[in-house]
Amino acid sequence: MPASDTRLSAATSSHEFPMGFMWGSSTASYQIEGAAAEDGRTPSIWDVFSHTPGKVWNGDNGDVAADHYHLYRDDVRLMSDLGLSAYRFSVSWSRVQPTGRGPAVQRGLDFYRSLVDELLEHDIEPVVTLYHWDLPQELEDAGGWPQRDTAERFADYARLTAEALGDRVRLWTTLNEPWCSAFLGYGSGVHAPGRTEPAAALRAAHHLNLAHGLGATALRSVLPARAQLSITLNPHQVRPLTRSPEDRDAARRIDAVGNRIFTGPLIKGAYPQDLITDTERLTDWSFVRDGDLAAIRRHPLDVLGVNYYTPSVVSAATSTSGPRSDGHGNSEHSPWPAAESVAFHQPPGERTAMGWSVDPTGLYDLLMSFSRQFPGLPLMITENGAAYDDAPGPDGQVEDPERIAYLHAHLDAVLKAINNGADVLGYFLWSLMDNFEWAYGYSKRFGAVYIDYDTLTRTPKSSAHWYSGVARTGRLPEATAAPVLSAESEE
Numbered sequence: 001m002p003a004s005d006t007r008l009s010a011a012t013s014s015h016e017f018p019m020g021f022m023w024g025s026s027t028a029s030y031q032i033e034g035a036a037a038e039d040g041r042t043p044s045i046w047d048v049f050s051h052t053p054g055k056v057w058n059g060d061n062g063d064v065a066a067d068h069y070h071l072y073r074d075d076v077r078l079m080s081d082l083g084l085s086a087y088r089f090s091v092s093w094s095r096v097q098p099t100g101r102g103p104a105v106q107r108g109l110d111f112y113r114s115l116v117d118e119l120l121e122h123d124i125e126p127v128v129t130l131y132h133w134d135l136p137q138e139l140e141d142a143g144g145w146p147q148r149d150t151a152e153r154f155a156d157y158a159r160l161t162a163e164a165l166g167d168r169v170r171l172w173t174t175l176n177e178p179w180c181s182a183f184l185g186y187g188s189g190v191h192a193p194g195r196t197e198p199a200a201a202l203r204a205a206h207h208l209n210l211a212h213g214l215g216a217t218a219l220r221s222v223l224p225a226r227a228q229l230s231i232t233l234n235p236h237q238v239r240p241l242t243r244s245p246e247d248r249d250a251a252r253r254i255d256a257v258g259n260r261i262f263t264g265p266l267i268k269g270a271y272p273q274d275l276i277t278d279t280e281r282l283t284d285w286s287f288v289r290d291g292d293l294a295a296i297r298r299h300p301l302d303v304l305g306v307n308y309y310t311p312s313v314v315s316a317a318t319s320t321s322g323p324r325s326d327g328h329g330n331s332e333h334s335p336w337p338a339a340e341s342v343a344f345h346q347p348p349g350e351r352t353a354m355g356w357s358v359d360p361t362g363l364y365d366l367l368m369s370f371s372r373q374f375p376g377l378p379l380m381i382t383e384n385g386a387a388y389d390d391a392p393g394p395d396g397q398v399e400d401p402e403r404i405a406y407l408h409a410h411l412d413a414v415l416k417a418i419n420n421g422a423d424v425l426g427y428f429l430w431s432l433m434d435n436f437e438w439a440y441g442y443s444k445r446f447g448a449v450y451i452d453y454d455t456l457t458r459t460p461k462s463s464a465h466w467y468s469g470v471a472r473t474g475r476l477p478e479a480t481a482a483p484v485l486s487a488e489s490e491e
Contacts, residue, residue: 015476017415022125022426023471024086025079025448026383028132028176030062031435033092035069039107042098044134045144045185046438049192060441066433066451072115074458078449079432080122082464083472087124088382088428089115090132090176097157100136100150104160112161116168127428128165129173129232130158130215133181133191140193145181145204145211148287155214159222166223173305173382174215177234178208178262183335190329190439198337199282206287209265213296220299231266232305232382235259235370236312237362241345246316253278253339254314265296267304267374278338303425304374305382308410309354311362317341327356329439353387353444358406360413367417367424378423384410385430387437387444390461398450398461407467408479415476429467433458 030046050061068075079087093100095108112128119126131154139150158174175181184191187201216229236258240247256275264272270293276285310327324334326344334340350358363384370379386406392398411427418424434447442453448464451457470476 014419015415015478017474017476018418019474021424021474022086022380022428023474024084024088024125024127024426024428025432026088026428026430027068027090027432027435028129028134029090029092029095030065030132030134031431031437032066032068032433033095034062034064034067036061036063038069039095039111040098040105041092041095041108043137044092044094045137045140045192046134048137048140049194050436050441052194055194056439057441057443060436060443062436065436067456068433069111071456071458072111073118075432076115076118076122076124078458078460079119079124082448082460082468084124084468085471086127086426086428087119087432088127088129088173090129090134091161092134093131093157094134094136096161098136100139100153100157104164109161109164112165116165120168125171126165126169127171127173128161128169129176130154130161131174131181131211132176133185135181135193144186144193144195145207146186146197146200147203148207148210151207151211151214154211155218158215159218162219162222166219166227170226171228171230171303172219172223173230173232174212174219175208176232176305176382177307178205178212178231179234179236179258182208183257183337184328187337188328188331188333188335190331190335196331196333198334201335202279202283202285202337203287205261206265206285206292209262209296210292212266213292213298216299217295228302229299230301230303230305230380231262232307233259233262234307234383235263235366237308237366237369238312238314239362241313241315241343244316247314250314250316250339250342254312254336254342257336257339258312263373265293266301267297267377269293269297282337301377303378303380304370305380306366306370307383307430308363308366308381309384309386310352310356311359311365313345313347315343315345317343327354352402352406353389354440356386358386358409360409363410364413364417367414367422368420371417371422378425380425381414381427383428383430385446385448387446390434390445390450392450392452392459396459398459400461400463403448403461403463404466405479407463408476411470411476412479 182204189196240251433449434445434451437444450459
């Protein structure tokens with residue numbers, strides 16, 4: 001893997017994070033709430049997808065999940081006990097606006113009103129994500145994200161939610177990981193709604209960008225001036241396997257359809273020309289109408305959310321490339337339109353239960369790269385964490401030293417980036433609790449809190465107590481075997 005020869009010592013000038021650094025955890029509505037048919041909620045695409053045989057491991061679904069809808073007060077007290085200063089949660093669109101159209105259902109909004117009030121009572125800042133993949137099924141029946149109307153419907157939903165919560169919520173995120181919504185939902189089909197249409201996936205990506213822009217305008221129309229707007233991306237930290245021109249071009253292609261398809265219009269006001277050239281056999285991009293690009297970036301981002309788990313190592317296709325191994329599930333269909341031939345490689349070393357390599361250098365490189373590309377735009381780690389095969393011991397406690405090591409290494413990378421000039425405002429652990437892990441069902445555990453799915457008992461793992469210590473003090477403790485971070489790899 002190409003990298004410069006410069007090395008950064010694991011030791012920093014200070015183990016202290018900046019004053020006011022936000023320490024939180026993240027969740028998503030369909031993954032934890034349950035109460036799938038209560039108080040007026042209608043099915044989302046994930047309700048339908050998870051109830052379709054063969055789509056989700058073991059036939060699991062989110063009907064009950066962690067039952068956060070009924071146990072949210074217990075969960076907020078748990079966050080308070082852990083010393084968290086913020087909680088990032090998503091709103092279920094079909095709970096607030098069943099079918100995705102028309103007036104809000106007050107019973108749905110009341111749940112989020114109560115959750116926000118409970119958080120504030122415990123001095124925990126609520127951070128709202130409006131969309132974390134659970135599109136109302138009736139909007140999908142009308143065409144879903146490949147249809148322009150879905151972006152317009154999102155703006156209506158954003159306004160309704162902001163009218164209800166805007167007086168108490170400061171930080172608003174429009175979309176979580178639109179790459180997954182577009183390319184796993186409509187390209188490879190491993191996520192809801194399970195479609196495998198490359199051209200439709202590209203249309204979906206544009207309409208998600210447009211949804212952000214229209215949604216931001218709707219939010220600004222009702223929120224107080226102090227409110228901050230963000231979007232959360234899952235940028236692919238792409239590294240060419242070798243320095244060959246062919247491998248570099250493979251990395252460029254993945255960067256275009258994995259990253260710049262969003263950062264281009266959102267931050268720079270245009271889609272990159274190489275992306276348009278790469279995909280011209282699939283679409284002529286005529287779905288981008290006059291005024292769309294201006295609408296997408298009409299309201300500049302106050303914060304850019306960054307989700308990071310593992311880097312991507314790619315090369316040009318070879319005769320021995322084998323099945324695609326990009327970490328995004330198994331499918332005969334690629335989530336990389338016009339880059340289907342790019343080969344992904346698993347580097348040697350430790351992996352999580354997801355099969356993802358543990359490499360904090362990717363997070364450091366990503367933060368430094370974004371700091372250079374987008375100067376003046378604050379960053380926030382909105383998801384970072386790892387799945388391991390956690391289980392209670394004889395005493396009922398859950399020891400997860402692998403997760404502690406993962407968190408320590410990645411927080412060390414964040415601290416180094418800050419010390420080298422990156423403007424990082426906070427860190428949100430994924431996830432607060434074990435939950436429905438999409439197509440993996442309940443087979444993967446990302447939580448700092450163990451959920452017994454039979455009894456719904458919550459048990460903080462040893463990583464929760466470790467993270468609590470960091471959150472309370474703002475200080476990263478010494479590690480017995482701290483990792484060494486390389487300087488930034490070539491982009």
